Amino acid sequence: MKKTLGLVALLGVLVACGGDNNGGGNTAPSAPNTVAGLVTDIGSGVRLSGVTVRVVGSSRTTTTDNRGEFILQNLPAGLVKLDFEKAGYAPGHGIAESASSAQTVVVALKKEGAEQGYNPTQARTLYQRTEAGPYAVIFQPNSLNTTDTNLRVVVTPLDPTKEDAALPGDLVAGGASPTPLAPVTFAEFSILDSQNRRINLKPGSSAIVELPIPPELRSRYRIGDKIHCYAYNPQTGRWEDFVEGTVERSSVDGTTPVLRASIRHFSWYGGAPAVQDQECVLVEVSNRFGKLEGAVVTARPGLRAVTNRLGQANITVEKGVPINFTATKTYTDTFVDANGNLVPKPGAKVIDIGRVYEDDLIGLDGKNYTRTPGPCPSGSSQSVRTAATNPLPIRVAPAPEGFFQATALLQPGGLAFVQLEKGIPNADGDLENAKPASGANITITDNAGKTATLSELAPGSGAYFANNFTVEPGKRYTLNIDADGNGSVDGSGSAFAVGNVAWSNLVNGGSYSASNLTATWSDSAASQPGYNALYMVSFQRNGGSGVSDFAVYVGSERSFQPRAQTSPPTPLAPGTYTVTLNAFSGALNGSNLNITDNITGVGMQGQIYSIQPVNPITITLTGP
Amino acid sequence: MPFLVACSSAWPRDAHLVLVSQAGSSTVAVIDPRQGKTLQRITVGGLPHRMVLSPDGSKVYVVLVGSQAVAEVDVRSLAVTRTFLTAPVPERRADGSLIQAHFDQDAFTQTTCFACHNPGGAKPFIVGERPVGIALSSDASRLFISHIRQGRLSEISLKDGAVVRSQDLPPTGAASEAADVARVGSKLVVALRPRQPSTEASAVRWLDAQTWQTLAEAPTGADPAFVLPLEEGALVSNFESNTLSLHTPGAAPRLFTVTPGPLGMLRVGKGQVLSLNYYSNAVSLLNLETGESQSYRLELAGQTFVNPTHAALSPDGRLAYIVSSGTEGHLLVFDLKSSRVLRAIPIDGLSFDVVVVGRK
Structure with a gap:
């Protein structure tokens, strides 16, 4: 939309x-060694039917039903790695544990970028542009592991500030002491040959990729900064091949700050530094019947935990940034009746999902949720706490x-x-x-x-x-x-919300030199980390309609030299002008200024934005 | 999570511990390979990477890439005893603006940037000249440290921890980052690389260890990662490729082929080198005389262990302790005779280097 x-x-x-519905209870079955899931479109939130689901390392496959759901039963115990494939979408991946009760995979697929032809004997830069800038891959000649000269390259950009649910796997440096990774910028790279087979680099070869820093993160990552980069390995279900990338100017447009790094395997790839400031947050998951044991809670940026018999779990998150919490619970051989009760029904399933997006955990509802500095102590997710806590509530439902x-x-x-x-x-x-x-x-x-x-x-x-x-x-x-x-x-x-925007050097009724004027304005929110307003300025000569009677600016700078769009640009014609200034904050498609979705979820989409028009002023531009 | 065990071959008789630098958690893990578990985690500073053991086995020096310092770990007490800055604390940023906090907090008296720039402390977390390479002088009284940011080489006196000499190395072409330093007798070998990612050539430069005069130089691949000192020469891993190059002053480099992404290297016997091949999840056993190499994937019980970085030898020379540095970290116990992984001990993800020390 x-x-x-x-x-x-x-x-x-x-x-x-x-x-609340008082029927039913939390005793519905949840079969062991079972993984159920729901697949949606990250752009629209629509449930996706007909998605092929493959269990990596086995011949097991299934397909999502008309509600976008699937279930796999009698899986071997341990980590289950799943691949998701649907025409028109970039490859999706998910992981879950095959354990004592059913677990849920919620996967969002991203529509793939445009196909571009490529002859691999040539050096070439291919890119896909979004509002963040150009996502590019730079090929060296003969670096791909194929003799086919008619390749198709698909670059699918992903901005984790809006679409982190489409990132595969867990963004975690795991092992003995897990650390969350903070996503910065990502893309999926698919190289396909004439037979539609995926092509990769020759052993020992590499390519260079450039991924724009999302506008919301540009105040955190400056030119010259180093950011850890990883490739997703569908075979292991992990992010691997860590190398350092550098924030530089895009080689495509010369201006966009991009993460530039070396890539060795084409897959999902991107930058995500290890989180240094962590805190341990107590969450509590409940459904319509009460506290929920065995719910899986995932935090981004953060880790994963399972609730105890009080419905609580301690979960490590990055401190001081917005966190997406998602809690899931699956019941097997169960359905929900018209009253919301869980009723036994062989072969049916119920997938409960709950999300909480927290801008900052401090002070919500005027209270501090229970949390401690640093990562959660090992094994604390299963400990049962006493009642003197104030957990962050996550409510789940179908x-x-x-x-x-x-x-x-x-x-x-x-x-x-x-x-x-x-x-x-x-x-x-x-x-x-x-x-x-x-x-x-x-x-x-x-x-x-x-x-x-x-x-x-x-x-x-x-x-x-x-x-x-x-x-x-x-x-x-x-x-x-x-x-x-x-x-x-x-x-x-x-x-x-857009800040207070006002002209700095223009006043209503003022007179200015057309050849020397640089219009400037202020925005009270300009220094806020993550704030990235778009300003739209127009100069229109009253009664004029020629090319020298009009100038317009759309961008993030807070100054503009009005010039007629002649070649080369020239000062505007002398006369009386109406000057407008509007500020916008939200998500935009950069090419045609369409407001795009930045409210995401399952079964819904939307936009949240802010606009601040400044009262038009009339000025006089004078000639030389 | 229990560690994986393939079989229980005889263990080295010498009691020893394995220390692993865990870059993601600012710690060094102290691991008992027999028990297969981490006994202790020593907080050392930001982004601990390379480590060297003093010749008497009493100290381990850990390069703190993110804290512009080296941490000295006492092997007996398994504690950080000192830290040394590898370059001065700056007064100004790259754009010339004053770093007022450094004056307000008297940062110039600190011996590591980690004292202020730590989790929960001053931002950013990663600061400084990014020291990375480390080598000991022949009498073990000084450390040589190479830096990536400005291509700087520093010399630190271990007597008082002071930087006694520091010099920006002149670039060769685009090769300006001092990625590693090693000592071969009375010479230093520095690998200078271009800013990454790059396809331009790097340089392997020989310096007189006393005067730092350039003695010789030869080109190598775009991303030299590690310099392994040998008796007469130095072996360089070309991380961007599948090659190692043997450099000796005044002679053309000799190339060896391994599997993609060679990073760390370990001498495992006369004329034998174990190459840790990051991108191919494998190791190669290379015979330097014949040039032949055999490669082995790092697998155990159907699991592949990814992104090997560095390795250390057990006291009896039969086992190599290999860091598998994926986001799921493991210390692998690799039997050199059978060329297979015996055990996989969980460690932090994104770990890097490893040394073996005596047990107190």
């Missing part, structure tokens, strides 16, 4: 507006059967507004027969811990806002959306 920035109509809307779409607007100094719709997604991920979705539970939290629950404006409207909650310019806001109101979070996302 995309929206053209200039057509956003939500501001007008803003101007106008200003249970993922929604329908499909939801959220559009959230943060109005600096004003409201937080969410429009929620339910419908049937088409092949592009857009909703058809969309209707307002009532009954959702939506919370909004700022990065200082202030939280509010949004209320539906009118029954049946699907429009939600929070009373007595003012969006402060420059703060980061996180939405957690339980779209179907069954207690588990189905989707989440975050964005900065």
Whole structure:
């Protein structure tokens, strides 16, 4: 679902507006040596049917059903590595433990990039561009292990600040003392020959890849910094081949900061430094019947843990950054009846999923959740704690059967507004027969811990806002959306509210030299780590329509020299001009300024963004 | 997780421990190979990588790539006794701006950047000139340290831990990063590489250990990772390829073929070298006289152990302790006679180097 920035109509809307089920229990069966799963599209959240699921190292395969689910039973004990394949998507991978109770794999697939032809006897740079910049692979001649000269190269970019659920496996430096890895930038590289076979590098050969640093992380990783890089090995289910990459300027566009590194095996590849500042957080997983033992909790950036009989687990996370928690629990030979009860039914299964996206664990609800500095002590995930704790709650429930779409607007100094719709997604991920979705539970939290629950404006409207909650310019806001109101979070996302934006050197009625003018403006949030606003500036001469009567700027800088788009550019014509300035914060497709999804989840998608228009001013430009 | 065991061949009679630098956790693991477990973790500083053992076996020197320092570990007490800076604490950043915190906190009196730049401490965690290579002087009174960032070579007196000499090595072409240093008799051998990733040539430079005058130089692959000192020459692992190159001053290098990604190397007998081949999850046993090599994948009980980095020899010379440095870390006990893995002992992921020390 995309929206053209200039057509956003939500501001007008803003101007106008200003249970637990007691049935069943937690005793439903969960068969040993079983792995169940759910496969979705990372871009839309749609469940994907017809995905081939292969157990690595065996001949076992299955296919996802029309709900995007699968189940594999009677697996050998130990680590289970799974490959997921569907036409049009980059290869997906997942891991789970075949253990005493069923485990769940939640996999999101990413639509693959465009195919590009390549003759491997040539040196060549191929790239796929996104709003973050060009994702490139640089081939040396004759470095590929093939004699076929008609190859197809597919580069599938992945921005972990928005799409980390599509990263395969666990991003962990494991072994005796596991350490989380913090994802920075990734891509999948597929080289296919004429027979559609995957091609790799010759033994002893390498290629160079360049992966853009996501805009949200550019304040953390500077030019010259070293970042650890890894390739995913589907055979072992681990990230391997650690080498150091360097942050440099893109060799494609000369400006984008990219992670440049050497690659030896084409697969998923990217940068993820070991997390130095860790903390141990106590979480508590519950479903509609109470606390849940044996739920698997995964944190990113962080580790994985299993809840004890109190439904609690200690889990190591990176300190001071947003964390995605996902908890899962699978019941076998069980289904959910109309009252939400778990009822025995041979061959059926129930997959409960819950997500919590925490911008920062400090101060949520005005409290500190139970946590300690450093990694969790070994084995503590299974210890049973006494009651004097305040665990972070994660509620799980079956993922929604329908499909939801959220559009959230943060109005600096004003409201937080969410429009929620339910419908049937088409092949592009857009909703058809969309209707307002009532009954959702939506919370909004700022990065200082202030939280509010949004209320539906009118029954049946699907429009939600929070009373007595003012969006402060420059703060980061996180939405957690339980779209179907069954207690588990189905989707989440975050964005900065645009800061206070104002002209620095232009005033209404002012007069300036057309040849010397550089317009500058300020943004009170500019120094916030991770803040990356887009500014749109236009100069339009009143009554003029020629090429020298108009200049426009779209970008992240806070200065602009207005020039007519002649060749070479020339000063604007003297005259009276209307000058506009707008600031935007959210996710954009860089090529055509479409607002793109940054609320992700299972069975839902959406966008959260902020816009701040500055009142237009009139100025006079003078000639030489 | 129990360690994997293939069989229980006779163990070396000399009681010993194995020390492994665990880069991801700022520690050195103390491992009892007989028990197959880590007995102790010594916090040493940021990104511990290469290690050398003093000739008397009493000290281990650990290069702290992320803390611009070397940690001295006492083998008897298994504790850090001293740290040495390998380059001065800077007053200014690369852009010329003043690092005020260094003045406010009197950072110039510290002996490691880890005192301030540690987990939970000052940001960034990884700082400094990135020391990486290490070699001892012939009388074991000084350390030679090579740095990646500026191609700097430093000499540290072990008497007082002071940097007594430091010099930026002039680049050869694009080769400007001092990736490793070794000592061969009265000469130093420095591997200078281009900024990675690169396809340009590196240089192997011979220096007089006293004067640091250049004696000879020869090109090598784009990414030399390690220099193994031999009696007359030095063996260089070309990490970007599947080759090792034998360098002697004034002679053309001699190439040997192993499997892709050679990194660490270990002498395992007269004229024999074990090459740790990172990208091929294998080791190669190389005969330097004949040039023949045999390669073995690192596997045990159906499991492949990935990304070997360095190895150390057991006191009786029969076993090689190999660091498998994937995100799932293992110390492998490799029997040199049968050329197979006997045990896999869990260690931290992203571990790097290994030394064998006597047991107190």
